[in-house]
Amino acid sequence: MQTDILLIAETIENELTPLSNELIAFARKLLPNKSGRLLMVIPGQAVQQVAEQAAEIFGIPVLGLEHDGLRYPNPPLLAAGLQPVMEEVSPSFTCLLHSTRGCQLATSLSVKNRASCITAIESISQEKEQTVFKRSLFNGKFVMTLAPQTAQAILTILPGAFSRIGNEEPPPGSGEAEVRKIDARSAGFSPKGLAEMEESDNALEEADVIVSAGRGIGKQENLDLIKNAVSIFSNAAMAGSRTVIDQGWLPYQRQVGETGKTVSPRLYIACGISGAHQHVVGMKNSQWIVAINTDPQAVIFSISDYGIVEDLKTFLPILVEKKKKMFDA
Amino acid sequence: MNILVCIKQVPDLESTLAIDPDAKWILEDDTLKFRINHFDAFALEEAIRIKESFPDVTIDALSVGPARVDDVLKHAISVGVHDGIHILTEEGGYMPPHMTATLIAEYAASKSYDLILAGVMAEDDMLYQVGPMTAALLDIPCATSVIKEQLNPENRTIAVDCEMEGGMTEQVELTLPALLTIQSGINHPRYPSLSNVLRANSQKRILIHTDTAEAPGQREKVLSLALPEKSSKGVMLDGTPEEKAEMLLKIFHEKSFLK
Numbered sequence: 001m002q003t004d005i006l007l008i009a010e011t012i013e014n015e016l017t018p019l020s021n022e023l024i025a026f027a028r029k030l031l032p033n034k035s036g037r038l039l040m041v042i043p044g045q046a047v048q049q050v051a052e053q054a055a056e057i058f059g060i061p062v063l064g065l066e067h068d069g070l071r072y073p074n075p076p077l078l079a080a081g082l083q084p085v086m087e088e089v090s091p092s093f094t095c096l097l098h099s100t101r102g103c104q105l106a107t108s109l110s111v112k113n114r115a116s117c118i119t120a121i122e123s124i125s126q127e128k129e130q131t132v133f134k135r136s137l138f139n140g141k142f143v144m145t146l147a148p149q150t151a152q153a154i155l156t157i158l159p160g161a162f163s164r165i166g167n168e169e170p171p172p173g174s175g176e177a178e179v180r181k182i183d184a185r186s187a188g189f190s191p192k193g194l195a196e197m198e199e200s201d202n203a204l205e206e207a208d209v210i211v212s213a214g215r216g217i218g219k220q221e222n223l224d225l226i227k228n229a230v231s232i233f234s235n236a237a238m239a240g241s242r243t244v245i246d247q248g249w250l251p252y253q254r255q256v257g258e259t260g261k262t263v264s265p266r267l268y269i270a271c272g273i274s275g276a277h278q279h280v281v282g283m284k285n286s287q288w289i290v291a292i293n294t295d296p297q298a299v300i301f302s303i304s305d306y307g308i309v310e311d312l313k314t315f316l317p318i319l320v321e322k323k324k325k326m327f328d329a
Numbered sequence: 330m331n332i333l334v335c336i337k338q339v340p341d342l343e344s345t346l347a348i349d350p351d352a353k354w355i356l357e358d359d360t361l362k363f364r365i366n367h368f369d370a371f372a373l374e375e376a377i378r379i380k381e382s383f384p385d386v387t388i389d390a391l392s393v394g395p396a397r398v399d400d401v402l403k404h405a406i407s408v409g410v411h412d413g414i415h416i417l418t419e420e421g422g423y424m425p426p427h428m429t430a431t432l433i434a435e436y437a438a439s440k441s442y443d444l445i446l447a448g449v450m451a452e453d454d455m456l457y458q459v460g461p462m463t464a465a466l467l468d469i470p471c472a473t474s475v476i477k478e479q480l481n482p483e484n485r486t487i488a489v490d491c492e493m494e495g496g497m498t499e500q501v502e503l504t505l506p507a508l509l510t511i512q513s514g515i516n517h518p519r520y521p522s523l524s525n526v527l528r529a530n531s532q533k534r535i536l537i538h539t540d541t542a543e544a545p546g547q548r549e550k551v552l553s554l555a556l557p558e559k560s561s562k563g564v565m566l567d568g569t570p571e572e573k574a575e576m577l578l579k580i581f582h583e584k585s586f587l588k
């Protein structure tokens with residue numbers, strides 16, 4: 001069963017995570033001529049049904065790997081269970097999602113198989129007959145192009161970068177589902193359970209305008225500048241990047257990003273926020289984006305409708321003053 | 330109980346960054362400022378807190394890199410680390426994660442650390458690889474994106490909360506020796522006192538020479554480093570701060586965002 005591309009989906013409590021679709025989109029890009037063989041692995045505790053559904057929807061063969069310990073993400077257990085599959089199908093590319101667990105699994109597969117490992121891939125292209133991968137560095141200020149130097153490569157794909165499966169028809173029903181029980185152990189790693197972080201504050205969901213503070217505010221007292229800016233809008237709320245929430249300056253419910261909230265207000269004003277991918281995924285669908293940042297190179301400007309290179313400490317008070325003069329007189 | 334903290338020195342992301350003539354990495358000239366990777370500062374602080382809660386804990390800090398990384402080791406000593414271990418490489422620039430992880434794992438295997446801590450990722454290359462890869466090379470359990478830990482020295486385990494995407498956490502128990510990658514926000518990293526800075530300056534670091542030419546071959550080849558494609562969507566406002574504020578307010582007014 002030689003396979004060109006092995007896709008490792010993620011499940012939580014036997015449900016495919018929504019991002020697993022992106023693996024398919026990625027694989028179709030990786031095999032533009034559609035001549036290669038794909039296999040999707042779906043790990044979980046009981047995945048017969050999910051595997052059958054996925055095989056039908058995606059039109060590719062699916063292998064379910066079952067183990068009681070896979071009800072929740074368990075990278076070492078899955079790595080052990082995947083190894084025989086890797087040896088059996090020897091895939092040129094093994095693709096995972098760029099999640100914290102996906103990356104952990106990717107590194108152990110890379111060590112076990114002496115394979116190259118490229119994480120957080122944003123795009124694929126062909127250069128001189130070889131497939132090369134692009135990924136961001138320095139919070140998106142630069143893009144690096146890398147080529148695997150080993151026969152096998154382990155790849156993790158950045159959420160959102162390959163979100164659309166494209167309009168082309170899925171390959172017609174070649175999808176068979178097989179489920180295997182795996183006999184593996186994860187020595188020294190015992191998952192105990194999952195917890196959802198509490199949410200009780202809907203301010204960000206309800207606001208038309210979000211004024212968001214980043215590390216650039218410098219100190220907690222400067223949150224007052226953000227608060228004052230909030231007060232000039234008709235339905236606005238204050239949010240922050242992770243760095244501000246980590247400091248304890250705003251509650252977790254106000255964190256925007258991959259590990260916080262995804263928001264899409266009519267207007268998002270990023271103050272002193274650099275534009276790290278983990279932040280941007282949480283706010284890029286805002287209707288209008290304004291960024292205020294001292295660094296003209298800041299990546300946040302590339303996704304903004306209006307960019308202002310200024311120190312927020314001087315600029316926000318001017319903005320609030322001018323608003324009073326121009327509209328409240 | 331022996332703890333190893335892995336720390337990386339990264340360029341200050343707010344300084345002006347340029348691409349080097351080879352177009353393989355950024356230009357590291359004399360004007361470029363470096364600092365500790367923020368995520369590693371949280372790992373370092375967590376190690377110190379463990380030391381403060383349990384008797385007989387020693388912490389070593391390790392950094393791989395050229396002469397300049399001595400600064401982050403000095404910082405680590407000034408906040409309470411016992412020894413600073415400098416795996417000296419000839420040059421800066423991009424180091425493949427597999428090489429870094431191999432150097433750390435080789436050193437760690439020669440000692441008997443009970444716990445290894447690292448940051449969840451480096452802010453420069455953003456790979457998320459060195460921590461878990463080191464654990465895989467050492468064949469020890471690993472938990473990533475840790476936002477809480479509770480060490481239990483009697484039965485040699487550590488209970489951790491791992492953050493996942495979208496507001497979920499997973500609780501995991503690991504047996505020691507183990508490696509954790511620490512996520513930001515787990516604590517508030519401290520600043521050293523002046524007397525401790527002076528003490529750290531006078532303490533020697535342990536230098537380990539390596540020949541990176543003999544390190545394992547590159548598994549990925551860097552073809553180029555480039556600026557991202559400019560998305561032409563946005564407008565940069567020009568003028569004095571007052572003029573920019575007026576322009577912005579007019580736009581806000583037109584779109585009826587204002588009160």
Ligand SMILES: Cc1cc2nc3c(=O)[nH]c(=O)nc-3n(C[C@H](O)[C@H](O)[C@H](O)COP(=O)(O)OP(=O)(O)OC[C@H]3O[C@@H](n4cnc5c(N)ncnc54)[C@H](O)[C@@H]3O)c2cc1C
Pocket residue numbers: 100139213214215216217240241242243244255256257258259260261271272273274275276277278279282292293294295298310311312313343449450474
């Ligand atoms: C697994 C994982 C999950 C993550 N999840 C999230 C998440 O959900 N949300 C999130 O936000 N981050 C998240 N992060 C962190 C993310 O990688 C960045 O570290 C973070 O977003 C950076 O926050 P920042 O932009 O506030 O700070 P920085 O990146 O430090 O940027 C500060 C900016 O302020 C500017 N500045 C400085 N002074 C001034 C001034 N006086 N006036 C104007 N501008 C100024 C600087 O030029 C700079 O651009 C996550 C990271 C990891 C590893």
